[in-house]
Amino acid sequence: xxxxxxxxxxxxxxxxxxxxxxxxxxxxxxxxxxxxxxxxxxxxxxxxxxxxxxxxxxxxxxxxxxxxxxxxxxxxxxxxxxxxxxxxxxxxxxxxxxxxxxxxxxxxxxxxxxxxxxxxxxxxxxxxxxxxxxxxxxxxxxxxxxxxxxxxxxxxxxxxxxxxxxxxxxxxxxxxxxxxxxxxxxxxxxxxxxxxxxxxxxxxxxxxxxxxxxxxxxxxxxxxxxxxxxxxxxxxxxxxxxxxxxxxxxxxxxxxxxxxxxxxxxxxxxxxxxxxxxxxxxxxxxxxxxxxxxxxxxxxxxxxxxxxxxxxxxxxxxxxxxxxxxxxxxxxxxxxxxxxxxxxxxxxxxxxxxxxxx
Amino acid sequence: xxxxxxxxxxxxxxxxxxxxxxxxxxxxxxxxxxxxxxxxxxxxxxxxxxxxxxxxxxxxxxxxxxxxxxxxxxxxxxxxxxxxxxxxxxxxxxxxxxxxxxxxxxxxxxxxxxxxxxxxxxxxxxxxxxxxxxxxxxxxxxxxxxxxxxxxxxxxxxxxxxxxxxxxxxxxxxxxxxxxxxxxxxxxxxxxxxxxxxxxxxxxxxxxxxxxxxxxxxxxxxxxxxxxxxxxxxxxxxxxxxxxxxxxxxxxxxxxxxxxxxxxxxxxx
Numbered sequence: 347x348x349x350x351x352x353x354x355x356x357x358x359x360x361x362x363x364x365x366x367x368x369x370x371x372x373x374x375x376x377x378x379x380x381x382x383x384x385x386x387x388x389x390x391x392x393x394x395x396x397x398x399x400x401x402x403x404x405x406x407x408x409x410x411x412x413x414x415x416x417x418x419x420x421x422x423x424x425x426x427x428x429x430x431x432x433x434x435x436x437x438x439x440x441x442x443x444x445x446x447x448x449x450x451x452x453x454x455x456x457x458x459x460x461x462x463x464x465x466x467x468x469x470x471x472x473x474x475x476x477x478x479x480x481x482x483x484x485x486x487x488x489x490x491x492x493x494x495x496x497x498x499x500x501x502x503x504x505x506x507x508x509x510x511x512x513x514x515x516x517x518x519x520x521x522x523x524x525x526x527x528x529x530x531x532x533x534x535x536x537x538x539x540x541x542x543x544x545x546x547x548x549x550x551x552x553x554x555x556x557x558x559x560x561x562x563x564x565x566x567x568x569x570x571x572x573x574x575x576x577x578x579x580x581x582x583x584x585x586x587x588x589x590x591x592x593x594x595x596x597x598x599x600x601x602x603x604x605x606x607x608x609x610x611x612x613x614x615x616x617x618x619x620x621x622x623x624x625x626x627x628x629x630x631x632x633x634x635x636x637x638x639x640x641x642x643x644x645x646x647x648x649x650x651x652x653x654x655x656x657x658x659x660x661x662x663x664x665x666x667x668x669x670x671x672x673x674x675x676x677x678x679x680x681x682x683x684x685x686x687x688x689x690x691x692x693x694x695x696x697x698x699x700x701x702x703x704x
Numbered sequence: 705x706x707x708x709x710x711x712x713x714x715x716x717x718x719x720x721x722x723x724x725x726x727x728x729x730x731x732x733x734x735x736x737x738x739x740x741x742x743x744x745x746x747x748x749x750x751x752x753x754x755x756x757x758x759x760x761x762x763x764x765x766x767x768x769x770x771x772x773x774x775x776x777x778x779x780x781x782x783x784x785x786x787x788x789x790x791x792x793x794x795x796x797x798x799x800x801x802x803x804x805x806x807x808x809x810x811x812x813x814x815x816x817x818x819x820x821x822x823x824x825x826x827x828x829x830x831x832x833x834x835x836x837x838x839x840x841x842x843x844x845x846x847x848x849x850x851x852x853x854x855x856x857x858x859x860x861x862x863x864x865x866x867x868x869x870x871x872x873x874x875x876x877x878x879x880x881x882x883x884x885x886x887x888x889x890x891x892x893x894x895x896x897x898x899x900x901x902x903x904x905x906x907x908x909x910x911x912x913x914x915x916x917x918x919x920x921x922x923x924x925x926x927x928x929x930x931x932x933x934x935x936x937x938x939x940x941x942x943x944x945x946x947x948x949x950x951x952x953x954x955x956x957x958x959x960x961x962x963x964x965x966x967x968x969x970x971x972x973x
Contacts (some may be wrong), residue, residue, distance in 0.1 A: 545832050551829035551836070552822055552843070559816045562805035569799075570763060571791030571820025571883055579827065 365417025369535060373528040384527045386670025388599060390639035391534040392592055397619040397635040398541050398628065404617065405626035405690070406554060407581035408561030410470045412613055413457070413477025417586040419608035420453050421593025426603050428505035432495060439506045443594045450590025451583045454482075458582030460573055465564075471602060477613050484605040506533065506598045514601070530599050537595065538632075543590060544563060545628050548584070557581055573635040622679055624686025641675070642668050656671055718743045718778060718887055718918050719764075719795075725772030726756075726763055726942075734942045738773070741887070746909065746919045748933035748950075750926075752962060753869055756942040757922045758800055764920075765797045766790040778886070792820050796885035798876040800892045800922070806865035810856060810875050813864050814847035817882025850878040854908060871900040877908070881917075888912060890921040894928050906932055916922040930954065938962070 350358030376383040400414045424446035428437045437445075457476050461469055505514030505526065514531065516525045548554050556577045557565035568574050597603050613636065623634020649664040683689075717740040726734040734756045741747045747759050763770045766785035775782045777793055805813050822843055828836040851857040854874040859867055864875060873893055880888055889899075893909070894902050902925065909932060913919055923929045929936060930950040938946040938953060940962040946953055953959055 547832055548829050551832075551840070552819060552824045553826055553829050555812060555816050556819055558808060558812075559805050559819075562807060563803050565767070565787070566799070566805065567816070568787035569767075569786050569791060569797055569803075569881065570817050572816070573788045594824070694706040701745070 360607035367413050373531045375452065377525065377528065381525065381527060382418040384525070384531060386526060386643045388530050388534055390636045391531070391538050392595060392599070393536055393616065393619060393639050394632045394635040395534075395541055395592040396616045397623070397631045398587055399585045399592065400616050401585075401620050401626065401628065401631045402545070402548070402557075402588070403581050403585040404620055405631065406549065406557040406561065407578060408557075409578065409581065410466060410473070411475040411582075411585070412470045412610075412617065413480070413663055414473075414585070414589060414616055415608050415610075415613040416457075416477040416480035417450040417453060417589030418593040418612070419480055419605075420450045420586075421590030422485060422597045422603050422607070423500070423593075424449050424590070425594035426500040426503050427493070429548040429597075430500055431502050432500050439508075439594070439598065441593055443651070446594040446631065447587040450593070451587040454582040454584075454586025455579055457586075458579045462578055474610065474613075477608075477610060481605050481608050483644055484608065494605075497605060499602060499606075503597050503601045503603070505601065506530075508533070513598070530595075534595060537591070541591075542628060542632070551627065553577070553580070568689065622676070622686060624688040626690035627686065627688050630686050630688030630690065637687075642672060645671060716743060716779070720776040721760075721764070721773070721926070722776070723773040723814075724760070724763060724770050724775065726759055726768060726770050732942055734763065734770075737939065737942070737944050739937050739947060740945065741918060741920060742934075743918055744913065744916065745934045746913055746921070746932055748813075748929045748936040749920065749922045749939065749941060750805070750929055750936055751926075751939035755939040757939055758891060760939070761797065761889055763924065764790075764889060765795060766934075788820070791883050791885075794884070794886035795889060796880035796883045796887075797889040798891055798893060800895070802869075802872050802876055804864040804872055804875060804879070807863060808879075809861050810851060810864055810867065810871075811844075811847050811860040813875055814850050814878050814882050815843050817850075817879040818843045818846060820883050825884070847878075847882065850881050851875075853881070853911075854878045855904070869896045870898075873897065873905075876947055877912075881912070886919060887918045887920060890919065890923075892922055892924060894923055894925045902928055 361410045373384050373387065396414070396418055399417070400411065403409050403411045403414070417442060425439075427433060428435050428442045428445065429439070430436075453524050457473065461472050463633055464472060484494045485497055487494040488498075494500070505512060507513065511517060511529065513526050513529045513536050516523050517529070518524075556572045558568070559570065559572055560577060561693055564574055568653065596607070600607075616635075619634040619638045621634070622638060624630025645668045647666050649662075650660045653662065679687075720740040722738050724734055725732075735757070737760060739747075749760065751757055759768070759866065762768045764775060766782075766787045766789065775785070777795065782790070782793075802942045805816060808816070815965070822839055823922050824836045824839050828839075835872045848860065848869065851860050854877055856867070856871050856874050856878070859871060859914070868876060873896075877888075877890070878894065890909075894905055897905060906928060909919060909921075921929075921933070933950055935948060937944055937951045938956075938959045944959045947964060
């Protein structure tokens with residue numbers, strides 16, 4: 347049935363329009379349940395951005411990166427330092443996000459360059475170390491010159507302003523209230539759309555094919571004239587840039603950041619999203635990010651009530667059982683769908699050899 | 705330029721290999737190997753297992769650096785050769801133990817071969833402007849052409865790893881041809897093929913030569929080598945022991961001793 351919808355252009359556009367309307371109305375529906383859910387959705391989108399960036403490195407080029415959160419940190423601190431009272435610099439978001447992406451990109455190349463000859467486990471260990479180095483630097487760069495304010499973090503980070511609209515506060519349109527969180531939702535959604543389009547286009551291009559060739563067989567790729575060094579650096583740089591943009595958005599939304607937000611478990615979380623959704627499949631990765639952002643929150647709200655209903659009181663701390671169920675879900679997933687929820691099946695292009703040429 | 709000790713071919717040589725040496729630790733894999741291939745030739749490389757044929761291929765295609773000697777391609781010495789630079793210069797290869805991009809379709813495999821002759825970068829890919837779309841269409845058109853050329857167009861959308869052994873070998877040839885090579889180096893292209901497939905392969909290789917591509921091939925199938933090649937180089941223990949037209953090679957006592965063993969009835973000259 348899905349196939350029929352996909353083939354008929356009218357039905358296809360109707361479907362796209364329906365999804366668009368649903369996405370536009372979603373925050374108001376969520377807000378009526380509870381404002382927290384809009385916020386959770388925002389984080390789901392933020393993690394989708396991150397996972398899509400990591401997917402370029404892990405899914406497309408096949409390079410296992412366990413320190414990806416470092417680029418998120420670089421983007422976040424770039425935003426924080428350029429839009430907060432810390433240095434009393436207050437640049438607009440449209441200047442900072444590209445700067446953050448560029449600096450993260452630079453760090454991506456810094457990480458990529460020494461690891462070009464490493465693959466698999468070895469690359470994973472080095473990238474893991476890189477992620478930790480960045481976090482430890484952030485933690486300690488308050489001396490001798492106070493760059494990052496150490497573990498105390500940076501606060502009062504400027505929210506985003508678009509055309510005079512402050513994203514930090516609610517806007518009243520007549521009697522209609524649009525909260526800051528909802529405004530960020532639209533901003534993030536627009537960003538996600540852009541990143542998805544960029545990813546889809548990269549994947550289906552000369553560059554994307556070169557990455558896939560490296561993933562499949564590096565030596566054969568080189569023998570076909572692909573400069574694997576440059577293409578791997580490009581993958582690291584592109585992935586890192588997306589991480590940097592996501593980090594900038596994180597700063598703007600949170601208004602406070604500290605090194606604690608950029609620990610190894612976060613890298614593992616983003617990697618889990620990529621793997622769970624389906625490495626290399628853009629829609630799968632988004633699905634993985636959304637699921638892993640929502641399910642733990644759903645459990646947070648349901649585990650305690652369910653226990654109370656079953657046993658009369660909450661026996662196990664919701665936080666504990668949440669991780670337990672999360673771990674269990676991952677094990678089950680890997681046993682039954684090792685390629686992810688939406689595996690990157692061969693993109694069966696519906697290309698048929700042009701008839702007249704056959 | 706030409707201080708070649710070997711019989712100078714009529715046309716200007718496309719590849720000159722001069723006193724190549726390669727060691728792996730204490731093992732001498734190649735020693736003073738030298739030969740030259742004329743443009744448009746089909747040049748065979750034979751020798752018993754472990755003679756150094758594949759090592760020579762790997763040196764020629766930049767996978768290993770040689771310890772001694774020079775390689776000249778179209779008259780220019782290859783400085784700091786790497787596989788991608790070699791491919792760009794116009795030498796393409798296939799592998800003895802087929803190395804396709806197994807989880808990509810046959811079509812995509814060939815499209816990847818076009819990488820080195822196309823230009824679109826990240827910005828072009830993201831903007832997908834008319835130039836990008838035109839290049840992409842040209843890549844696809846050429847890939848289809850090549851799949852038809854080697855005779856596996858009807859398998860274009862199948863994963864490379866689902867193809868039969870013979871078709872995988874053909875796909876490797878199509879992928880190599882996609883790089884627009886001047887010299888195509890084939891490492892045992894007939895291995896694992898049945899008699900009919902070998903016959904088709906021979907026709908294909910002759911057609912490729914007809915299109916102006918010079919061929920260098922390692923092959924164990926003596927009948928194929930003798931029927932197809934203009935000249936043959938015999939390696940044994942990393943040295944060249946004989947070179948010449950297939951007919952001469954067959955009579956060469958050193959070759960008979962090292963490689964062919966005792967001449968069999970019906971095959972001996």
